Every structure is written in structure tokens, then in C-alpha cells.
Amino acid sequence: MAETESLLETPLAGLHRELGGRMVGFAGYAMPVQYAAGIMAEHLACRSSAALFDVSHMGQAELRGEGAAAALERVTPAEVAALRPGRQRYALLMNRFGGIVDDFMVANLGDRLFLVLNASRKAVDLEAIGAALPAGVALVPRPDRALLALQGPGAESILAGLAEGVAAMPFMGVLETSVAGIPALVTRSGYTGEDGFEIGIPAEGAETVARALLAAGAAPAGLGARDSLRLEAGLPLYGQDIDETTSPVEAALTFSIGKRRRLAWDFPGAERVREELDSGPKRLRVGIVPDGRQPARAHTPIAQGGITVGEVTSGGFGPSLGVPVAMGYVARAAAEDGTALELMVRGRAIPARVAPTPFVPHRYKRTPILQGVAP
Amino acid sequence: MSQTRFAESHEWVRLDDGLAVVGISTHAQDALGDVVFVDLPEPGREVEAGEAVAVVESVKAASDIYAPVAGTIAAVNAALVDDPALVNRDPMGEGWFFTITPRDAADADKLMDADAYAKHAEAGN
Known part of the structure; x- marks a missing residue:
């Protein structure tokens, strides 16, 4: 079919088809939206045991050279310079108007930084980061690498059977090891709210690693799950919940702004971020729970007493909760937890309320010592 | 009960004692995936053939359901309100959506029979 002909494939394209993957176009790649089990079963498998996602469409790149961390700080408000070797952090790439160009992960591998970028934004990101680099710092894209996400409460025991040292990793830890005999860059992170790992490997080793993880009990899961x-974990999706017009304050992502950076205000868009932190943003990203069973999808208008106060940016059904959930932006006055709202679905007002996120509690592998420290 | 007929938009219709019973095909429910909500029309509503009258929501998306024949909505399947997954489990039977009192009972004959629909679905429509 013509529309899929121009799509790129990941190194696991053959395996996806073998597993009954239903392929769709996403960010220029042919990706499985689901396998034979279906989105609901794949979602629940991740929450109850372990699911394996191919996320090789995402951008991977290295930042090498003296001063790489300082160079990256020119385009992100994250604390990169103090990121210790063997640690990873969530960061925002910003434009000078205080909008979000992308959200990404940065890991410190000791002799270099390693970045994981959204598939739909990687070309934009590489250009923006590249333009900010001084002589001696090089940005090296790694399209030769695949990326797998193994997520769920069973992820640790599955991966520990195939790799040394992973069970002891803390949340956001980074380890260069080997998985099923393939050299791998493993981080304890993910995009599901569950404990789990992202596993970076050379493209030619991807199928070996994926088959080993599936054989050890992981359920294949697609982009739908x-x-x-x-969504249940309250995590924003770039292009839907955040974009070049939304600020980190509006998007409720200020945790990603380093303390030192808030003193120096030395990142793109700092003026807007500072103003919004001082005076409050006009709108805020919030969680929303509709009454009843009807999902409210992206772009559903949000009203209060018949007056529009915002818009849903992501919405659907939460398979673990058995009810619909959504997130979106509302005027600051309507952003308090419990605030009654109306979601205008196909011309009818569905009662809803602002709710705290995550809708399903995160179950990350936090290190016990941090849990004992007073705030 | 008459032969089951199919619309190009993947609804089926079966005449039962003068009423047109409408649902979605096995192929359609498979393509949609897990159904989580069904928005049904008001009984008494006048509908034209091809008019969007109901919505079926899966985990990933919302899809319109079209009236395969013109007439008046007679009844809706209340069981789908509490158990929308009935559409996945028994799309051609217990998972029916609504019934229409057809303006002209012969309208259903203009739709595809099972063989023609199977070819239509197989062609990726």
C-alpha cells in the first residue's frame, strides 16, 4: 500500500509481523499499534507482569567532548553539569520564547552524555542542540542503535536472568552491560509508570535481545498500550500535551528545572518561566476524570458553567482503572483538584472533575535511602 | 428472520419481524479492538441511510456507526451501556446496537450479502 511504502522500519520489523503486529505509521516509522492480544491485554500485562516495547524509532545520540554538559545546558533548564556518571535525568529542550521544543532523557556515561529523543522531534532536536555547541563538543547521532523498553513489575527478574548488575540499579540509573550476550546500554526508566528498563543495543543485536526477553516471559506490547x-501514569506526550507553545510551568514540568538554573536563569525562555513562576501561568496541565464511561479524546473543549476554560490534550480509557481518564490545559482558576468541569463531547456536556496525576501510582525503583530523608 | 446484509461502512442489518436490527461486523470489531463505550441514539429519532447515529469507542479511538437503512430508531441495546465489550464477544448477535423501523423494508436488499462483504473487508476497506 502506497501510504506505508515510504515508512521507515525498525530492526524488529520482521519480528513484529511474525508476532501479528498491526502496523501503523508513527513519526515516519511503521510501528506495531498492537499485537494479537490487543491493547487492553497488553496494557494489563505491563501492569501485572512485564511488557516489551520496540522504541527503536526514538532518536539516540551522543554528546562528546570537554564541556558537553555545559553546552547542553545552553538549550535545557535541566541540571546537566551535576549529573553524576551512571545517572540519567528527564530534561526539556527549550526555545527562547519559553516553549518546549522536546522532552528527552540525558544520561551521563562518564566519558560522554547519551540522549534519547522523541521520534517525531529528533531532526529538530539534533539541529537545535548542534547549533548551540562550541568547538570541541560533538553531537553524534546513533541511528545504528535500537532501543527496547521492558516495563512492569516482572521486568527486573526477566532482565536479571539475561544481564549482570541490573537488579541493583536504582530508578534513573544507567549501566553499560550485556543482555543475552549483546553489549547494551541499560537505564532503569520508562514511560509507563512501572518499574522497568530501557535497553539500547546495536541494531543487528536487537532481534536476539527481543527474542530472549520474550522467551523469558515478557509480553509484546505496541504503541496503543x-x-x-x-496516560494513566500522567506522563505528557510531545506534540499532544506539550509543544513549542507550552511552557514548563504550564505543563507542570518545573521539576525538570535545576535549582541552580533557577538562580542563574541562564536557559532559553527563562524570562517567561520566571514570570510564570512568580505570577502564575494563565493555564495549567491537569488530570481530568470524566463521570461515567464515555472517554473524552484530544481536542475536546473543556467548559465551566458553559464557558470554555480549556481543552483536552490526551484522553481515553484507562484499562487498569476501568474508567476514562484525560489530561488537558485549563485556566488557572479551574486547575484546583476536585474542580467541576464539563467536557463537550459531540455537543453534550459530560460532567468531569480535575484530578491529581498519576491516575495509577508510579512504582519506580526508588532507592530506600531517599525514602528515609525528610523533605 | 431475513438474510444478514452489510453496509460498506461495516454495519450489518437483519430484518426481524419487520424491524431492522443493526450491529457491526466481526471484521469491524476486530479492527477497532477492545470496545470501552458505546454512544447510542435516542429511540424515536428519524434517520437517513448513511447518517452517523451512534459512536463506538475503543481504547484508542472513537468511530461513527451509520444507519444502514432509513427509518425511525425503535430501540437500543441497553446491555452495551454496562458491558460494551459485548460488541467484541458477540458482534453479530448479543452485541447489536439498535433497531430501526425501516421506511422501506426493501432498502436492506440493496446492501451487500455475506460473500460480497467478505470480499469488501478482505480488500482492506
Whole structure:
């Protein structure tokens, strides 16, 4: 079919078809939206045991050279310079108007930084980061690498059977090891709210690793389950919940702005971020729970007493909750938890309320020592 | 009960004692995936053939359901309100959506029979 002909494939394209993957176009790639089990079963498998996602469409790149961390700080408000070797952090790439160009992960591998970028934004990101680099710092895209996400409460025991050292990793830890005999860059992170790992490997080793993880009990899961899992976990999706017009304050992502950066205000868009932190943003990203069973999808208008106060940016059914959930932007006055709203679905007002996120509690592998420290 | 007929938009219709019973095909429910909500029309509503009258929501998306024949909505399947997954489990039977009192009972004959529909669905429509 013509529309799929121009799509790129990941190194696991053959395996997806073998597993009955229903392929769709996403960010220029042919990706499985689901396998034979279906989105609901794949979602629940991730929450109850372990699911394996191919996320090789995402961008991977290395930042090498003296001063790489300082260079990256020119385009992100994250604390990169103090990121210790063997640690990873969530960061925002910003434009000078205080909008979000992308959200990404940055890991410190000791001799270099390693970035994971959204598939739909990787070309934009590489250009923006590249333009900010001084002589001596090089940005090296790694399209030769595949990326797998193994997520769920059973992820640790599955991966520990195939790789040394992974069970001891803390949330957001980074380890260069080997998985099923293939050299791998493993991080303890993900996009589901569950404990789990992202496993970076050379493209030619991807199928070996994926088959080993499936044989050890992981259920294959597609982009459909990835979306419903991240929605329940309250995690934003770039291009839907955040974009170049939304600020980190509006998007409720200020946790990703380093403390030192808030003193120096030395990142793109700092003026807007500072103003919004001081005076409050006009709108805020919030969780929303509709009454009843009817889902409210992206772009559903949000009203209060018949007056529009915002818009849903992601919405659907939460398979773990058995009810619909959504997130979206509302005027600050309507952003308090419990605030009654109306979602205008096909001309009818569905009662809803603002709710705290995550809708399903995160179950990350936090290190016990941090849990004992007073805030 | 008459032969089951199919619309190009994947609804089926079966005449039962003068009433047109309408649902979605096995192929359609498979393509949609897990159904989580069904928005049904008001009984008494006048509908034209091809008019969007109901909505079926799966985990990933919402899809319109079209009236395969013109007439008046007679009844809706209340069981789908509490158990929308009936559409997946028994699309051609217990998972019916609504009934129409057809303006002209012969309208259903203009739709595809099972063989023609199977070819239509197989062609990726």
C-alpha cells in the first residue's frame, strides 16, 4: 500500500509481523499499534507482569567532548553539569520564547552524555542542540542503535536472568552491560509508570535481545498500550500535551528545572518561566476524570458553567482503572483538584472533575535511602 | 428472520419481524479492538441511510456507526451501556446496537450479502 511504502522500519520489523503486529505509521516509522492480544491485554500485562516495547524509532545520540554538559545546558533548564556518571535525568529542550521544543532523557556515561529523543522531534532536536555547541563538543547521532523498553513489575527478574548488575540499579540509573550476550546500554526508566528498563543495543543485536526477553516471559506490547499506560501514569506526550507553545510551568514540568538554573536563569525562555513562576501561568496541565464511561479524546473543549476554560490534550480509557481518564490545559482558576468541569463531547456536556496525576501510582525503583530523608 | 446484509461502512442489518436490527461486523470489531463505550441514539429519532447515529469507542479511538437503512430508531441495546465489550464477544448477535423501523423494508436488499462483504473487508476497506 502506497501510504506505508515510504515508512521507515525498525530492526524488529520482521519480528513484529511474525508476532501479528498491526502496523501503523508513527513519526515516519511503521510501528506495531498492537499485537494479537490487543491493547487492553497488553496494557494489563505491563501492569501485572512485564511488557516489551520496540522504541527503536526514538532518536539516540551522543554528546562528546570537554564541556558537553555545559553546552547542553545552553538549550535545557535541566541540571546537566551535576549529573553524576551512571545517572540519567528527564530534561526539556527549550526555545527562547519559553516553549518546549522536546522532552528527552540525558544520561551521563562518564566519558560522554547519551540522549534519547522523541521520534517525531529528533531532526529538530539534533539541529537545535548542534547549533548551540562550541568547538570541541560533538553531537553524534546513533541511528545504528535500537532501543527496547521492558516495563512492569516482572521486568527486573526477566532482565536479571539475561544481564549482570541490573537488579541493583536504582530508578534513573544507567549501566553499560550485556543482555543475552549483546553489549547494551541499560537505564532503569520508562514511560509507563512501572518499574522497568530501557535497553539500547546495536541494531543487528536487537532481534536476539527481543527474542530472549520474550522467551523469558515478557509480553509484546505496541504503541496503543504505550499510550494508555503513559496516560494513566500522567506522563505528557510531545506534540499532544506539550509543544513549542507550552511552557514548563504550564505543563507542570518545573521539576525538570535545576535549582541552580533557577538562580542563574541562564536557559532559553527563562524570562517567561520566571514570570510564570512568580505570577502564575494563565493555564495549567491537569488530570481530568470524566463521570461515567464515555472517554473524552484530544481536542475536546473543556467548559465551566458553559464557558470554555480549556481543552483536552490526551484522553481515553484507562484499562487498569476501568474508567476514562484525560489530561488537558485549563485556566488557572479551574486547575484546583476536585474542580467541576464539563467536557463537550459531540455537543453534550459530560460532567468531569480535575484530578491529581498519576491516575495509577508510579512504582519506580526508588532507592530506600531517599525514602528515609525528610523533605 | 431475513438474510444478514452489510453496509460498506461495516454495519450489518437483519430484518426481524419487520424491524431492522443493526450491529457491526466481526471484521469491524476486530479492527477497532477492545470496545470501552458505546454512544447510542435516542429511540424515536428519524434517520437517513448513511447518517452517523451512534459512536463506538475503543481504547484508542472513537468511530461513527451509520444507519444502514432509513427509518425511525425503535430501540437500543441497553446491555452495551454496562458491558460494551459485548460488541467484541458477540458482534453479530448479543452485541447489536439498535433497531430501526425501516421506511422501506426493501432498502436492506440493496446492501451487500455475506460473500460480497467478505470480499469488501478482505480488500482492506
